[in-house]
Amino acid sequence: MRRLARAALAVVVLVALTAPAAAAVRRSLGPDIRIHRAPGKIRIDGRLNDPGWRGAVQVPLRWETFPGENTPARVKTTCMLTYDSSALYVACRAFDPRPSRIRAQFRERDRISPDDRINVTLDPSFAGRQAYGFGVNAVGSQMDYLLTHGGRSIDVSWDAIWESAGRIVKDGYVVEMAIPFRILTLPDKPSQTWGIVIARLYPRNVRYEFDSRPFSRSDSCSLCQLNRLVGLSGIRPGSNLVLSPSLTAERTDVRTDLPHGAWARGGVSSNLGFTTTWSPRSNARLAATINPDFSQVEIDLPQLEINRRFALFFPEKRPFFLAGSGYLDTPLQVVNTRAIADPAWGLKMTGKAGAWSGYAVAARDAITNLVIPGPEGSQTASLDGGNLSFALRLRRDVGVRSTIGAVLTGRTGKDGYSSSLIGVDGDFRFGISDEIIWQVLGSATRYPDWLAAEYNQPASSFHGHGATAEYRHKERDWLWSLGVDSRSRGLRADLGFLPQVGFRHGWGDLERRFWGASDRLVKFAAIDVSGSYSEEAGGTLLGRELSVSAEVQSVAQSFAKGTLTRRTDVFGGTAYDQSQVSLFLSMEPSRTLAFSVFVSRGDAIDYAHNAAGRSLAVNPRLRVRLARRLTGELRYWRQHFWRLHGTLYIAQLSDLRLNYFFDAKTSLRAVVQYRDTKRNPRYWTDVDSSSKRLFCRLLFVHRINAVSELYAGISQSQLGNSAFALTPANQTFFFKVRYAFLR
16 A cells, blocks of 8 residues: 555656646647527427528538548538537438438447448537547437547447437438437536537448548547537536336246256246436436346347456446446456446446546445456356445546546455455546556455455455556557556456456557558558567566557458467466467448458467367358348357367357347347357366257347337247257246336
């Protein structure tokens, strides 16, 4: 803790020295946009004949920012902006010389990336640090997301309640949006100036982008280059009280003994929950939940779990935790709210006041899951009983582009378990091309005696510390970075995701970019060289790596990247020299077809037996528009690992998803996942030589908005091994309804 205090003092001195330089940085801005209040009502229906659009400011998308570099846009797009006391309204007429080639159809929320669409980016604070993104495709399907770190990071899991419509017409398409002020964190000022940019994505032979402002490729901060939106006044977002009750009912039948046991019919279990959100001011939100239903309706993308050293990461998807989660971003992921697995209740507060912003959450969790990290791998464990968890995050803007922050987390449970962490971090920007990102951490942990003995952990309270820093330089043609990361063996982030500790790590990266003109075969190319070195705290080598990669973007929306890697990894006291080659290819030649494939081959480590081997991994993906309202997506993973005397294992995983849309809000989804793992009994004596699992789900979905939704479905799992074929093992009938009452 003394080390942490000294580091914090150094941070204060560094801020004092760098704040004047950071404040002197000027943003690159496009033309100002002066907005006027709507003279009448606007109905969001994709038709722009409402009286509220009269006198709206016209915003043409003049600039092609990719593949052209601020060249004139090749097709015409005219947008309009207006507002009233409760919402911002955006409408765009996207003209197209060949409307039959428009790529758009009804899709799941946040899955419209392949389509013709309009994106709107809003930065109400006009600070260039964080912004809200809203996208609508040509038939009205939505996506929304958060942009953080100056636009470098995007989080599509953020959801909000807003309106949109889209309509294909004879000369292109029309989109219309109503973005309520209540879903945004706004400055507490009577008259406001925002940052805004409107972009049109035009996927044809190339994925063109047309913007409302020119864009500098030498500026590492894309959010610092927005148009300035002026004229907003008299905004009254209201208290924004949202009451959201939910009801879930579920019945699971289980086969008592595989493969020939009888079915045991399960009872119907129901769950009634309640969540409320209240915004007493436009820059503050309070949320509370009691007995929430956090059942996993949306199925995670599967991952191969065999031959893994570290725990798998799964992103947060639950709306209660997602709102305001952009404030939790730090160089190291010390807060991951998915670690709160099954809360009985939860409280949360987010807000921004002047240069300060914050996020606080507390929850009573019924499950205590742990990731126990180490230098060469991690283990997972669960404690009996629940825990009380909290996380507090504060961040302050420094100058025009820089930030400094602090984070505090804690978790306490049964049998004396406790874990706490404190840290400070910053993102300092110099000019338009350079920045330093850093974080310093300290933690204190105590495990129950039985867990400490079973997992070879300290028998009493122990402490840990860590620090990371990276210098990044980005300009139009050159990118380079240098970084260090040091974590003691005692460092723990039990409310975050740090699966590796007890090491020192340094890395460097250099990339040269080449930009092609719109009329050339190659639109973009890059060559990248990177290297890293890792060692344990005592100086013992953990690993070193040198890799060279090249990538290119061309016609038919094609992308290719090849990488050659030479590394040395130390595992279990043995150093393994490895050479690997990988190739990724993707293409979207038409609106009905998109495909990609990733292939990797080379040396690998058999972690289960601490031995050298060879691996071939293949991951193709196919997305097909089967009909106007029907889409299908197939992913396949295969990994073949062999040792000196033959195959060690072959692992295969398939994921098929079909979606039929009745309209923009109602759909029928089918998911089929199949796992098949075969192991060589010569090497595996304590594991079945064959294991199979087939999972099927059929789900009816009706989503009025991001919160109000209805799900009804059935799923079944089948299991098999070397002794018996795939046999139904359990089946579940599922119903969930949730509705948002807005006031």
